[in-house]
Amino acid sequence: MLGTRAGIEAVIDTEQSPAKSILTDPRFRKLLAQSAATRHPVSLMMTLPQAAQDAGDVAVKAASFLLDLTSFAPLGKLLDKVGLARGVGFSMTHDGDSFPVSFVALMKDESAAGLISGAFSLLKGATSWLPAARNETESDRQMRQAFQNMTVTRASDVVSIRINIPDAHMR
Numbered sequence: 411m412l413g414t415r416a417g418i419e420a421v422i423d424t425e426q427s428p429a430k431s432i433l434t435d436p437r438f439r440k441l442l443a444q445s446a447a448t449r450h451p452v453s454l455m456m457t458l459p460q461a462a463q464d465a466g467d468v469a470v471k472a473a474s475f476l477l478d479l480t481s482f483a484p485l486g487k488l489l490d491k492v493g494l495a496r497g498v499g500f501s502m503t504h505d506g507d508s509f510p511v512s513f514v515a516l517m518k519d520e521s522a523a524g525l526i527s528g529a530f531s532l533l534k535g536a537t538s539w540l541p542a543a544r545n546e547t548e549s550d551r552q553m554r555q556a557f558q559n560m561t562v563t564r565a566s567d568v569v570s571i572r573i574n575i576p577d578a579h580m581r
Contacts, residue, residue, distance in 0.1 A: 437516055441499040444514040444570050450501035457497035457516070466494040467518075492525055493518040496567075508556075508574040515569045527564040530571055534560050552576040 413421075441455045458466065470493055477486025499514035517523040537557040543550070553576060560573040 437497050440516055440568050441497050441514055444565075444568060445499040445501050445512065448501045448503075448510075448512045448572075450503040450510065450512065452503065453499065453501035455497065455499040455514075458494075463494065463496060470494060488525075492522045505574075507577045509577065509580050510572065510574050513571045517567050517569060520567050523564050523567045523569050526569045527562055530560070530562045530569075534558065534562065549576070549578050553579055 435457060437457045438455065441457065445453050445455055470489060474486040474490035477483060477489065480486075495515040495517055497516040500512070502509055502511045515523075515526065517526060534557055537554050542554070546554075556573055556575055560571060563570045
């Protein structure tokens with residue numbers, strides 16, 4: 411094994427006591443359920459340890475407070491409301507001339523998940539309201555269409571975004 415002493419000890423502890431495994435973490439299991447549903451061959455999931463979440467919450471509160479002291483107070487309130495994601499997931503595959511991609515985020519609460527879900531739904535809608543640019547390339551048109559076909563779903567505090575990215579944009 412290669413790693414820090416603490417890292418190696420954590421691996422040994424997990425082997426000796428499966429109850430300490432990340433698979434028993436309810437946050438990780440929420441992400442796993444969403445990501446496994448896609449059945450994509452490439453996936454990544456990450457949750458933050460509670461200590462890192464606590465430190466992140468303090469940093470967000472401090473940044474929000476500092477923004478409140480400036481003319482960016484609304485941004486500070488938004489930052490405080492949304493907070494940091496507790497975990498993220500990503501998966502993708504290749505299908506014909508596109509790459510189906512799925513992003514999943516476990517937010518701090520249902521309210522934050524609602525704000526993120528709403529923001530992405532507005533982004534999706536905005537792409538259909540805007541007229542095509544006169545000099546829009548075929549590649550640009552495909553990407554705009556991909557955003558229009560994007561799906562945004564929310565289940566409690568989990569936000570899931572699925573989009574088919576055209577092959578040309580993955581090079």
